[in-house]
Amino acid sequence: MAAKLEFNTTEFTLNNGHKIPAVALGTWRATEKDAAKNSVKTALTEGHYRHIDTAAIYGNEEEVGEGIKAANVDRKNIFVTTKLWNSEHKNVENALDESLKKLQLDYVDLYLIHWPVSTNPETKKPYDDHTFVDTWRSLQKIYKEGKKVKAIGVSNFTIKKLEKLLNSEGVDIVPAVNQVEAHPLLTQPELVDYLKSKNIYLEAYSPLGSSDSPLFKNPTIVEIAKKYQVEPAQVLISWAIQRKTVVLPKSVTESRVISNNKTFVLEDEDFEKLNKLSEKDGVVRTCDPDFNNFND
Ligand SMILES: NC(=O)c1ccc[n+]([C@@H]2O[C@H](COP(=O)([O-])OP(=O)(O)OC[C@H]3O[C@@H](n4cnc5c(N)ncnc54)[C@H](OP(=O)(O)O)[C@@H]3O)[C@@H](O)[C@H]2O)c1
Incomplete structure (x- = not known):
């Protein structure tokens, strides 16, 4: 029974009303020359993606910006x-400005605290007078100014850290998303339920199990893939x-960039098999x- 594969155009609505396309192209480790540029361009044109995920630390924001430009799609x-x-x-604010400059954009749709870890760049150690709550207050201020970011969120936050954040003084914006690792071998059920209860979207990173993934060899996944061809x-x-969940598959291989955005609907039985894998x-x-x- 061959599944009906279609380019995915699903959008979810964030807690501030901004729409987010369910599938994004991931770009971590897309660092070889032209890799990010070409994969972003392919994603936005032949791949019909409308969502790109990058980060300052990936070192490819310039190329991501070039890829967006080359794709020639309407920014909005x-x-x-x-x-x-x-x-x-x-x-x-300076870090965001630097990212915007590299991306050649006036705003980003979503700006995330990459990790709940505030490190002094000189000593390379955590600050003792600054926490992620202070950082979040800075993001809130920029968000409220309404120019450079459409939504703000976090990444790699546990329930405990989110509780700390949400219960802190001066915190009045709930993160729109929490970007965390998620796939059938890391389903994070408690976090999923918690995020739902707070109206925070889960963005699934490393959804294919990252590089050298054990998932592609997993017999249940291989069997389901065979069943639907x-x-x-x-x-x-x-x-x-x-x-x-929002999902962020990364590829720098043109054919995979395209095929990764062609999705289908799993029968309940197979969906449940993966939920319990x-x-x-x-x-x-x-x-x-x-x-x-992650234990804190
Ligand atoms: N917030 C965070 O801390 C954080 C952490 C990790 C990741 N992320 C985000 O999530 C994105 C995805 O995670 P990830 O990059 O770790 O890994 P991933 O998307 O789970 O897997 C990427 C790997 O799978 C390969 N691949 C892609 N499509 C394939 C296909 N159709 N068949 C076989 N192999 C395929 C890729 O190879 P090729 O590229 O060679 O095709 C690459 O080696 C990142 O790029 C980044 O944007 C965020």
Whole structure:
């Protein structure tokens, strides 16, 4: 039974009313010359994407901007996300201006605190007089000015950290999203429920299991892909959308950029198999840098 694959045009509505396309092109490690530029251009043209995810630390904002320009799509029809790096938490407005300049944009649709970690760029250690709550207050101020960002959010925040943020003095904007690792071997059910209760969208990063992914070899995923005559990546991306998360597959391979935005609807039985996959095959987290603590 071949599945009916179609370019995905799903949009979700963020808690401030701004619309977000469900599928974004990821760009982490798209650093070889022209890789980000070409993949962004392909995504926005032949791939019918309307959403690009980058970050200052990826070192490719200039190329992402070139790719957007080369695609020649109306700015108001695309959604661009970038992220504030850890060393810039006391320097938010300048860091954002720098990103906008590199991207050749007047605004981004979404600006995220990349990690809940504020690091002194000189000592490389965490500040003792600044936390992510202070950083969030700076993002709020820029958001309220209404010019450079359409929405603000966080990334890699646990429930505990979100609770701390939301219960802090002077915090009156709820993050629009929390961008975290999510795929069938890391479904994060408690976080999913918590975010739903707060009207915060989950954005699924490393949805294919990142580089050298164990997911492409997982027998259940391979079997489901065979059943629908699609690629394993299309199973993973379709599943993420079906559970109403934004999904950010990365590829610098033209054919994959295009095929990754062609999705289909899984039957309930297969959707449930993927929801429960980690109970059988174990939980896998691929992105867990030393500077962060997911247990806090
Ligand atoms: N906020 C954060 O802290 C954070 C952390 C990690 C990631 N992210 C975001 O999420 C995005 C996605 O995560 P990710 O880059 O870690 O990994 P991913 O999207 O899960 O996987 C990317 C890997 O899968 C390969 N691939 C892509 N499509 C494929 C297909 N159809 N068939 C087989 N292989 C395929 C890619 O190879 P090729 O490129 O060679 O095709 C690449 O090696 C990032 O790019 C970034 O935008 C955010």
